[in-house]
Amino acid sequence: MHNVLFCIYCGFSSAYSCSNQQGQGAAYSADASGTEYILLAGASMSSLTMTNATKERLVTKIHDKWYDLTDYEKLHPGGPVSMGLAAGRDATVMFESHHPFTHRSVLDAILEKYELNGSSSRDLRTLEDQHAIVEHPFNWKSDFGDALKFHVKEYFQAEAKRRNVSISAAIKAPPERWCELTLLGAIWAICLISFVRGDWTSLLTFPVSLWVFGVNIFHDAAHFALHKNWRINAIVPYLFPILCSPFAWYHQHNIGHHSYPNIEHRDPDLVHFFWWKREHKSVEWRTTHKMQRAKWFLVFWWVIGVELGLATMNDYWMLIYKVYNESVPMKRISRRRFLFHVAGRFLTIGVIHLWPFFVLETWTRSIIFAILPYPTASVLFMLNTQINHLTPGCAHETNEDWYKHQVITAQDFGVNSRFCFLMSGGLNYQIVHHLFPTVNHHHLVKLQPIVARLCEKHDVAYKHVAGYAAAIKSHHAHTVSMSYNEKEQSS
Numbered sequence: 001m002h003n004v005l006f007c008i009y010c011g012f013s014s015a016y017s018c019s020n021q022q023g024q025g026a027a028y029s030a031d032a033s034g035t036e037y038i039l040l041a042g043a044s045m046s047s048l049t050m051t052n053a054t055k056e057r058l059v060t061k062i063h064d065k066w067y068d069l070t071d072y073e074k075l076h077p078g079g080p081v082s083m084g085l086a087a088g089r090d091a092t093v094m095f096e097s098h099h100p101f102t103h104r105s106v107l108d109a110i111l112e113k114y115e116l117n118g119s120s121s122r123d124l125r126t127l128e129d130q131h132a133i134v135e136h137p138f139n140w141k142s143d144f145g146d147a148l149k150f151h152v153k154e155y156f157q158a159e160a161k162r163r164n165v166s167i168s169a170a171i172k173a174p175p176e177r178w179c180e181l182t183l184l185g186a187i188w189a190i191c192l193i194s195f196v197r198g199d200w201t202s203l204l205t206f207p208v209s210l211w212v213f214g215v216n217i218f219h220d221a222a223h224f225a226l227h228k229n230w231r232i233n234a235i236v237p238y239l240f241p242i243l244c245s246p247f248a249w250y251h252q253h254n255i256g257h258h259s260y261p262n263i264e265h266r267d268p269d270l271v272h273f274f275w276w277k278r279e280h281k282s283v284e285w286r287t288t289h290k291m292q293r294a295k296w297f298l299v300f301w302w303v304i305g306v307e308l309g310l311a312t313m314n315d316y317w318m319l320i321y322k323v324y325n326e327s328v329p330m331k332r333i334s335r336r337r338f339l340f341h342v343a344g345r346f347l348t349i350g351v352i353h354l355w356p357f358f359v360l361e362t363w364t365r366s367i368i369f370a371i372l373p374y375p376t377a378s379v380l381f382m383l384n385t386q387i388n389h390l391t392p393g394c395a396h397e398t399n400e401d402w403y404k405h406q407v408i409t410a411q412d413f414g415v416n417s418r419f420c421f422l423m424s425g426g427l428n429y430q431i432v433h434h435l436f437p438t439v440n441h442h443h444l445v446k447l448q449p450i451v452a453r454l455c456e457k458h459d460v461a462y463k464h465v466a467g468y469a470a471a472i473k474s475h476h477a478h479t480v481s482m483s484y485n486e487k488e489q490s491s
């Protein structure tokens with residue numbers, strides 16, 4: 001179906017040629033024990049769930065085999081949040097990228113224990129299948145990947161020995177990182193007090209301190225990279241609802257973007273507000289995309305991007321259509337959780353914009369404090385997240401080797417700059433972060449030379465630019481190039 005037509009499935013016009021199809025009704029299968037697995041694929045809401053009487057089963061597909069990990073959920077060190085990301089979907093990429101240092105025989109032994117036999121899994125379909133989203137095939141046999149994992153593990157073995165902790169603890173935030181986070185948190189708290197009192201200077205200091213503290217702690221926590229205790233990783237993202245809901249973030253960032261960076265139909269970051277912005281050649285060109293040639297458009301988008309997109313509309317569209325940005329099928333949730341989530345979003349946005357009218361004395365001050373901080377935080381978010389993958393050298397790169405793909409679709413900036421590190425929460429070390437998402441950003445500074453050396457040895461292009469100015473320039477050049485359709489480009 002052509003993308004300008006109203007799509008029956010999605011309910012709105014699609015960025016790509018839309019071939020989404022409904023699920024095909026309910027299917028049933030039973031294993032040897034008689035446990036009945038029921039696949040529900042309703043007419044209005046395609047979703048996969050497995051039930052055993054009243055208990056929902058946690059099933060997932062890894063390397064073309066199905067596993068019922070329900071009984072393993074409580075034993076997994078990442079906790080139910082990380083396990084929930086895999087529920088019902090093909091979790092091959094997350095499985096590989098989240099266990100780089102665990103011995104393969106240990107992983108294989110666990111999987112073998114929970115593997116579903118052929119008759120139990122014959123009729124199972126992933127969430128992706130039900131939404132006609134095609135799994136992107138990666139080749140996991142990689143000398144480059146093996147070398148990366150070996151040398152990075154070597155670094156952490158030394159680190160674990162130095163600190164007298166396990167490797168799984170060594171890859172998380174060390175004490176010095178917690179001191180840094182505490183200091184950033186204290187600065188943010190002081191700015192918050194000043195903000196609530198209505199001090200004019202806090203209009204800038206509050207959103208900046210919120211961003212700096214937030215990006216340095218939220219991003220790692222959402223990647224399960226902050227602490228070995230999964231509960232801490234699960235709670236921290238909820239301290240920063242201003243940026244977005246953690247539930248939407250896991251879909252957009254962990255499941256979609258990190259697994260499939262810059263891959264059409266899989267990376268949701270390629271289709272944010274696609275009728276306005278075109279960031280990838282797979283998105284059909286529209287006349288509105290000409291606007292992105294102007295510098296003001298980039299600034300305008302950065303000002304409104306978080307509040308109108310990430311924090312609200314993207315979230316609600318996912319809840320309605322059960323797919324995040326046409327790329328990531330939504331995890332099945334209970335009705336209660338659904339309502340709680342929607343209420344939480346409304347409450348968050350409401351409080352952010354309404355509190356000044358109840359606390360501050362004048363209307364002028366209340367209106368300014370209700371409006372200005374969000375765009376500032378939005379600009380900081382967009383600035384630090386758009387410049388790492390959407391550049392002329394990264395946007396359309398691809399490789400069947402997942403490890404090489406992660407390297408060539410990302411760009412570092414300001415390596416060795418402490419300012420860039422703190423301001424971006426370590427996102428300036430984007431390449432190492434994409435290779436090892438569960439490693440705390442604190443370690444990326446030391447891992448970067450190891451990875452860069454291995455890239456050189458294996459002839460994999462490692463891209464980095466000097467700092468923010470160069471990174472913004474390359475992102476803008478990419479945005480402008482995407483504003484032209486193929487005819488204009490060839491003329």
Ligand SMILES: [Zn+2]
Nearest residue numbers: 219223253258
């Ligand atoms: Zn990330």
